[in-house]
Amino acid sequence: xxxxxPVPSTLPDSESIRADDLRAVWPILSAEDRAEGFLxxxxxxxxxFFLELDSHDHAALLMAVPPNARRLWLRYLAPDDAADxxxxxxxxxxxxxxxxxxxxxxxxxxxxxxxxxxxAGGLMSPRFARVxxxxxxxxxxxxxxxxxxxxxxxxxYYAYVLDGMQRLLGVVSxxxxxxxxxxxxxxxxxxxxxISLPEDMDQEAVARIFAQRDLMALPVxxxxxxxxxxxxxxxxxxxxxxxxxxxxxxxxxxxALDMPYLRTPFGEMVRKRAGWLAALFLGEMLTATAMGHFxxxxxxxxxxxxxxxxxxxxGGNSGSQAxxxxxxxxxxxxxxIRDWWRVIRRELxxxxxxxxxxxxxxxxxxxxxxxxFHSYGEHYLLVAGTVALSLIGVVTWGTLAxxxxxxxxxRIGFDPASAxxxxxxxxxxxxxxxxxxxxxxxxxxxxxx
Amino acid sequence: xxxxxPVPSTLPDSESIRADDLRAVWPILSAEDRAEGFLxxxxxxxxxFFLELDSHDHAALLMAVPPNARRLWLRYLAPDDAADxxxxxxxxxxxxxxxxxxxxxxxxxxxxxxxxxxxAGGLMSPRFARVxxxxxxxxxxxxxxxxxxxxxxxxxYYAYVLDGMQRLLGVVSxxxxxxxxxxxxxxxxxxxxxISLPEDMDQEAVARIFAQRDLMALPVxxxxxxxxxxxxxxxxxxxxxxxxxxxxxxxxxxxALDMPYLRTPFGEMVRKRAGWLAALFLGEMLTATAMGHFxxxxxxxxxxxxxxxxxxxxGGNSGSQAxxxxxxxxxxxxxxIRDWWRVIRRELxxxxxxxxxxxxxxxxxxxxxxxxFHSYGEHYLLVAGTVALSLIGVVTWGTLAxxxxxxxxxRIGFDPASAxxxxxxxxxxxxxxxxxxxxxxxxxxxxxx
Numbered sequence: 001x002x003x004x005x006p007v008p009s010t011l012p013d014s015e016s017i018r019a020d021d022l023r024a025v026w027p028i029l030s031a032e033d034r035a036e037g038f039l040x041x042x043x044x045x046x047x048x049f050f051l052e053l054d055s056h057d058h059a060a061l062l063m064a065v066p067p068n069a070r071r072l073w074l075r076y077l078a079p080d081d082a083a084d085x086x087x088x089x090x091x092x093x094x095x096x097x098x099x100x101x102x103x104x105x106x107x108x109x110x111x112x113x114x115x116x117x118x119x120a121g122g123l124m125s126p127r128f129a130r131v132x133x134x135x136x137x138x139x140x141x142x143x144x145x146x147x148x149x150x151x152x153x154x155x156x157y158y159a160y161v162l163d164g165m166q167r168l169l170g171v172v173s174x175x176x177x178x179x180x181x182x183x184x185x186x187x188x189x190x191x192x193x194x195i196s197l198p199e200d201m202d203q204e205a206v207a208r209i210f211a212q213r214d215l216m217a218l219p220v221x222x223x224x225x226x227x228x229x230x231x232x233x234x235x236x237x238x239x240x241x242x243x244x245x246x247x248x249x250x251x252x253x254x255x256a257l258d259m260p261y262l263r264t265p266f267g268e269m270v271r272k273r274a275g276w277l278a279a280l281f282l283g284e285m286l287t288a289t290a291m292g293h294f295x296x297x298x299x300x301x302x303x304x305x306x307x308x309x310x311x312x313x314x315g316g317n318s319g320s321q322a323x324x325x326x327x328x329x330x331x332x333x334x335x336x337i338r339d340w341w342r343v344i345r346r347e348l349x350x351x352x353x354x355x356x357x358x359x360x361x362x363x364x365x366x367x368x369x370x371x372x373f374h375s376y377g378e379h380y381l382l383v384a385g386t387v388a389l390s391l392i393g394v395v396t397w398g399t400l401a402x403x404x405x406x407x408x409x410x411r412i413g414f415d416p417a418s419a420x421x422x423x424x425x426x427x428x429x430x431x432x433x434x435x436x437x438x439x440x441x442x443x444x445x446x447x448x449x
Numbered sequence: 450x451x452x453x454x455p456v457p458s459t460l461p462d463s464e465s466i467r468a469d470d471l472r473a474v475w476p477i478l479s480a481e482d483r484a485e486g487f488l489x490x491x492x493x494x495x496x497x498f499f500l501e502l503d504s505h506d507h508a509a510l511l512m513a514v515p516p517n518a519r520r521l522w523l524r525y526l527a528p529d530d531a532a533d534x535x536x537x538x539x540x541x542x543x544x545x546x547x548x549x550x551x552x553x554x555x556x557x558x559x560x561x562x563x564x565x566x567x568x569a570g571g572l573m574s575p576r577f578a579r580v581x582x583x584x585x586x587x588x589x590x591x592x593x594x595x596x597x598x599x600x601x602x603x604x605x606y607y608a609y610v611l612d613g614m615q616r617l618l619g620v621v622s623x624x625x626x627x628x629x630x631x632x633x634x635x636x637x638x639x640x641x642x643x644i645s646l647p648e649d650m651d652q653e654a655v656a657r658i659f660a661q662r663d664l665m666a667l668p669v670x671x672x673x674x675x676x677x678x679x680x681x682x683x684x685x686x687x688x689x690x691x692x693x694x695x696x697x698x699x700x701x702x703x704x705a706l707d708m709p710y711l712r713t714p715f716g717e718m719v720r721k722r723a724g725w726l727a728a729l730f731l732g733e734m735l736t737a738t739a740m741g742h743f744x745x746x747x748x749x750x751x752x753x754x755x756x757x758x759x760x761x762x763x764g765g766n767s768g769s770q771a772x773x774x775x776x777x778x779x780x781x782x783x784x785x786i787r788d789w790w791r792v793i794r795r796e797l798x799x800x801x802x803x804x805x806x807x808x809x810x811x812x813x814x815x816x817x818x819x820x821x822f823h824s825y826g827e828h829y830l831l832v833a834g835t836v837a838l839s840l841i842g843v844v845t846w847g848t849l850a851x852x853x854x855x856x857x858x859x860r861i862g863f864d865p866a867s868a869x870x871x872x873x874x875x876x877x878x879x880x881x882x883x884x885x886x887x888x889x890x891x892x893x894x895x896x897x898x
Binding site: 044048051052144145148149157174175178179193207210211212213214215216232233234235236237238240241244245247248249251252253254257260261262266269270273274276277278280281282284285287288291292295298299302303305306307308309310312313314316317318320321323324325326327328329332334335339342346349350353354357358361362365375421422425426429433 | 497642662663665681701709710711722754758763773775777783798871
């Protein structure tokens, strides 16, 4: 756990509680109880506690406290956080909160509300440090100091050099300003080669750039090259977690939840799970149809039915590995559509190797069981051969299908993460049955069939 | 894509290439070709390109370039990045690179190499801004300016107030220093309540704190409260991605790869996948044993075998949803072990609801098919009842097992993410068969069995 050093303080009176107490019970409190507990916090604790909340909690808390506290705490938020909180509310409630802001902040927040909340513009803060190119280093430092004092900048890390049209000419870090000779001009020390983000760039793409380049902040520009705000690395940490959660839930075979597990209403959760589960069930019904085609074979050689779960699950498991690997590599930008040919060769080789490994285990299992328990009758070697050959076919096919499905989905414009493990398993189950019984017909024809 | 504004430059001569060209072909080049291409870059491009590489590439490139370039580029790295790169090498190669550093940097890097690379100490940079508590604000700013000029600090964002024993007394942001009256003492403007990280804290826990608190940098302290370095948000972006990748790959039913998909050697990838796949296969063999017990029932009523894949896959899919939800919620800190009882009640209700939905679809399917194709004989209603009841049982059980397994694994000290979707599916397959054939014996006894 993180160590929080307590500030020496007077003893709490009986009415007051500490932030840690409130944190512990927060998830199980109603909106009203939360507001009540929050208003009992000492001011220092309340400030820290409030800034930690996510935008969903900010919105709910602001609507639950009395009007004077609502005004106070809304104004306490930075404009990008205020915009995120207001975005959580119903459209008719938004105006009420906007009116509580002062004119400058209301303009900033209204501007931010115009962006989709998963675009670069929706992540950015409009309060960045700006300097003119013809200022001296000393003038720039003094000017930044004034901006900081007036709360006009959220982070002091880079200063952005703008022309009269608000177009971004260059970037200079505070460290570089500190180091430069005081009488030089900003235009002489700024970097003119810099990375910037278009305001409508998807947050996943923004996160990729931060991850690859290890940067603390990036400027956001509109189509005319005018600077609109900055996105900082601390906001990207949340984006990366959010995107990974979405992908993981899709991989698990369901629609992504929009909220933490315990906070998602029961009905909504069942709906998000039932949709995919029913779709998979309908697909899986084809297995009953496929099995129906081989009913005569099963009746003649019941022993074939015994290995059905083993064979189809091996295809599903190998497909699930392949699809997971490819989907994650795509999300991290390691694989693009044009790489499909390299992946197919690699996965064909993997699938065959894995298939041979499982086939050997399966063959040995049947031979050993036959000698130990006489389970499989006189043709046990033929049965073992059928199972082993089918395993090679099913595992290779499962691996190929699992690795190619994300490419296919991406190619036709869907999210590759929808090629979830259960989806691939269902696909492979049906085709796995056909492979198994076809192999059986060839090998066992004339003896058991 | 990010817009990179070209710096006006002289025309490239025929021998030189640009960073973008090298980036495009980088993944398919050998180590030697990479080194050759890198040395052809103009100096500015090379600096930017080099800083973007990950530690694995840093290490490989440093070992592939000639000694004079090796010395130059190693010294170009910040100490934490140099330590990460050196950590990638074989122990016998590490000394060679360490000797190329100057004395100060060698001491810093050696200190960092002592930390596990997934602990707070392994993430931190030792170059932070430090000030004395009795300095005035103006003195502190001047002193920080000197530190920045001498390259002693990596980021200028917070200054850390240390006593004579290097113990951390307080933190002050640059913005606060800028805003404060110049003649005040640092001790009057610093915050004494701050979050700090123990040096051996796991990087996953470090990432959780950054995500919850939206911070740009945190100090790392040793057991005596002495400040050792800072961790910054840009490094945490990488950690969050890395941890999500690890969890996703485990959820897909394999050991996590340590490297990008295309860069993982083929043999290592097959080994990491074959281990789990073989383990799951051995578990899945129990299905053949379970089916063997019901061989007589299958021989009497072959129609029962037709629904085996449908029923066990429904259990597997619902279990996969539940385990994915719980594992991700645990990784995000939303669920702790003590929450198991709340989860079990919620998942019992979910499992029953989902089971009833699938049972209704399954029942309807059999009745409709019977009327359309006469597939299932005179007792089709009993068969439909057996399938429907089994589905309720299997889906409820799959959901419960999938949600509780991560708690169980965490309780006995394993990584909950090992409760992968395929692992849960295998577990549920075997028990699902027992549920199905038991229900069949009860319902069909006296008619079909």
